[in-house]
Amino acid sequence: MSTPADTLRELEARLRDLEDAAQRTGQDLSVALTPLRAEVERLRGECQAHLTRWERVGLARAPGRPTALDYVERLCTDFAELHGDRAYGDDPALIGGPARWGGVPVMLLAQQKGRDTKSKIRRRFGMSNPEGYRKAIRLMDFADRFGLPVVTLIDTPGAYPGIEAEERGQGWAIAGSIQRMVRLRVPAVCAVIGEGGSGGALALGVGNRVLIQENAWYSVISPEGAASIIWKDAAKAPQAAEALQLTAPDLLRLGLVEEVVPEPLGGAHRDPDAAAAALGEAVSRHLAELSALGPDELKAGRAARFRAMGAFREV
Amino acid sequence: MALDRFFRRRRPQQQAGAELPDLWTQCPQCKEGVYNRDLDLNAHVCPRCGHHLRLDAGQRLEVLLDPGSFQQRSGRVHPVDPLGFEDTEPYPARLARAQKKTGRPDAILTGTGTILGLPVTVAAMDFAFSGGSMGSVVGEEIARAAEHAAGAGTPFVLVAASGGARMQESALSLMQMAKTTVALEGLAERGLPYVSILSDPTTGGVTASFATIADVIVAEPGALIGFAGPRVIQQTIRQNLPEGFQRAEFLLEHGMVDAVVDRREHRTYLRSLLGVLTRQPAGEASA
Structure with a gap:
């Protein structure tokens, strides 16, 4: 039995062939192309809309999903990674430095999970220690000093819960990073590219614009964490994911992100180049829009964006 | 006697x-x-x-402020259930129970008062209300209190008591960390002091936002203060936690808090400190 996803893959292949043919021969095939494109779009929407929240969490964690560095390699040039917090150490779970994003000079800050077992362990699966956030603070000072817009790529299950992290002030470091972002006098565009786990994610999330990839999640707590608290059973994570409403469409509906960046069907790992192209375009577009604003407007706009967040009633 | x-x-x-x-x-x-x-x-x-x-928010302000000086400002902002959150019970039922228990719309009490004669704006989190968890209302009331302090030109004193952000409002709760930070900017811009008092317990998103960006951070003796809860850390690293881990004295030793101050000394401590920072004449207590 063919599922809508099978039909879609078949139609996508036919569409690619036709587009190739049109380009090769210079023929106008729009009569055939236009309805085909419409049908592909419709099916895409249908396939994605039927994903459960837990299935999306699975895609956000899919093996082979592009990490921050996979996007940096495809979208950035002249990236000079700057290391260390100048106080204690360097955190490999949070990387940063000046680069060109689609040709535009920026300060890049990104949470890096690692791509193989060894680098995943070294980078603690993207879970930062306080040094990571303090490095981010240092690099935001740098960004303000050189007038570089800040681009952050968020991908962390959360800040690292360890003894040393607590000794060195994990909460203090995250709070400091949030405050430093609030005070930025340059544009800040943030994109959640996988997992947006709690305060550890928000530490890089106080942007003028916040984008989220279609299958990324962003929440106050992981589905497993919520399930452990509610039902004392991490296996109930699928129910917790539903309750937490942590998917990209949820966040857009709640007004917490500006845009959902589309991913290739089946998730970013199915076609990292296409995922990167969409992400690159979206971030560049927002950077361009913000480039017209002055330092005071940027800070005030960012403040207003977050000041308005919350749901309550007044009596 | x-x-x-x-x-x-x-x-x-x-x-x-x-x-x-x-x-x-x-x-x-x-x-x-x-x-x-x-x-x-x-x-x-x-x-x-x-x-x-542990104190509830009302008891806290009795300890902190001059008798009869408190003027409440919070209370008009009430929680809603933006996500239709239901776990073992619906969120509105949980809220109703906590409201009945504490007589407050949410886990926060704010207002103005005096400390040995010095006018201050205060906010006290209420651990008795759903573990002092921070949702939209807590964030909004803290933001409004900070903004009031900036507008009125008073110091801002906040007492933290919270298990962290409120799960039932999901990402909206998370964003309160940024919202409160934004609101506190006004105090910094106007050169007004912000003091936070960390009481037992202060953990999670509260530790990772407004509670730890104060000009002066005071901890109560023995208070549990940290980002990750001890249970989560233990599950992650699978070893026993050291004696006194995440207690106020431990944080003082690691340079994370300015002072551990006995609750019975809070008023004299704050009056003397805020008096210096706001260039007020010394109070009777500091004679």
Whole structure:
């Protein structure tokens, strides 16, 4: 039995062939192309809309999903990674430095999970220690000093819960990073590219614009964490994911992100180049829009964006 | 005092966890029964062992402010259920229970008052309300209190008591960390002091936002303060946590708090500190 996803893959292949043919021969095939494109779009929407929240969490964690560095390699040039917090150490779970994003000079800050077992362990699966956030603070000072817009790529299950992290002030470091972002006098565009786990994610999330990839999640707590608290059973994570409403469409509906960046069907790992192209375009577009604003407007706009967040009633 | 001692000698010797009559409270640390009136007169610090018992927001402001000086500002902002959150029970049912228990719309009480004559704006989190968890209302009331302080030109004193962000409002709760930080900017811009008092417990998103960006961070003796909860850390690293881990004294040793101050000294401490920072004449207490 063919599922809508099978039909879609078949139609996508036919569409690619036709587009190739049109380009090769210079023929106008729009009569055939236009309805085909419409049908592909419709099916895409249908396939994605039927994903459960837990299935999306699975895609956000899919093996082979592009990490921050996979996007940096495809979208950035002249990236000079700057290391260390100048106080204690360097955190490999949070990387940063000046680069060109689609040709535009920026300060890049990104949470890096690692791509193989060894680098995943070294980078603690993207879970930062306080040094990571303090490095981010240092690099935001740098960004303000050189007038570089800040681009952050968020991908962390959360800040690292360890003894040393607590000794060195994990909460203090995250709070400091949030405050430093609030005070930025340059544009800040943030994109959640996988997992947006709690305060550890928000530490890089106080942007003028916040984008989220279609299958990324962003929440106050992981589905497993919520399930452990509610039902004392991490296996109930699928129910917790539903309750937490942590998917990209949820966040857009709640007004917490500006845009959902589309991913290739089946998730970013199915076609990292296409995922990167969409992400690159979206971030560049927002950077361009913000480039017209002055330092005071940027800070005030960012403040207003977050000041308005919350749901309550007044009596 | 002699009468007082007489009563103390007759303190009932109860087993741990045993029910005590309303007149007595069992100290969670030394397990001694303490006469409630003694606790009230002693800022809810155990007269025997010095343990700082948890306070609700109302008791907190009684300890902190000059008697009769408190003018409440919070209370008009009420929680809603933006996600239709349901776990073992619907969020509105949880809220209703906490509201009935505490008589407050949410886990926060704010207003103005004086500390040994010095005008301040205050916010006290209420651990008795759903573990002091921070959702939209807590974030909004703290933001409004900070903005009021900036507008009125008073110092801002916040007492933290919270298990962290409120799960039932998901990402909306998370964003309160940024919202409160934004609102506190006004104080920094106007050169007004912000002091946070970390009480037992202060963890999670509260530790990772407004509570730890104060100009002066004071901790209560013995308070549990940290980002990740001890249980989560233990599950992650699978080893026992060191003695005194994440307690106020541990954080002082690691350079994370400015001072550990006995609750009975809070008013004199704050009056003297804020007096210097706002260039007020020294109060009677600092003579």
